[in-house]
Amino acid sequence: MAAAERTEGPHCSCVDRHGRVAPPIFRHGRPIGDPTGRITPQGAAQVVERxxxxxxxxxxxxxxxxxxxxxxxxxxxxxxxxxIGRHGGWKDGSKVLLGYFEDTDTWEENPLHGTGL
Structure with a gap:
């Protein structure tokens, strides 16, 4: 951002394939994506998929x-x-939030681990 001389604006901006911070994009004179140049959810999804x-x-x-x-x-x-739920936009007590947790270490996360049983 400093190289692009941008000191304010969105933190996650579109960057072109040459590493330049992209300006807002227009199609037929109408802004597409976010008019401030902020990366859109669709753009973030493409980055993750790639x-x-x-x-x-x-x-x-x-x-x-x-x-x-x-x-x-x-x-x-x-x-x-x-x-966690509030930061991620889930309602308090959301059962849906529980579905987002992935098992990464089934032994360390086992509720019996460390109980002596």
């Missing part, structure tokens, strides 16, 4: 993977479920 494919990671990668990754990482860091 990165997953280019890295040849197993599974299906989408923009939604960012929500799953956030929820799982926050839970692993022992953050409060209400705080």
């Amino acid at each position: 990165a997953g494919g280019n890295a040849e990671l197993p599974g299906f990668w989408s923009g939604h993977s960012l929500r799953c990754g956030f929820a799982t990482a926050a839970r692993q860091a022992s953050h409060d479920l209400i705080a």
Whole structure:
């Protein structure tokens, strides 16, 4: 951003294939995407899909993977479920939020681990 002499505006902006911060995009004189140049949810999804494919990671990668990754990482860091939900836009007590948590280490996360049983 400093190289583009931008000191304000969106943090996540569109960047072209040459590494330049892209200006707002217009089609037929009408702005498309976000008029401030902010990356759109669709743009973020494309970045995740391409990165997953280019890295040849197993599974299906989408923009939604960012929500799953956030929820799982926050839970692993022992953050409060209400705080995780509020930050991610889920309602307090949302059962849907629980579906976003992925099992990463089934032994360490096992409720019997450390109980002596």
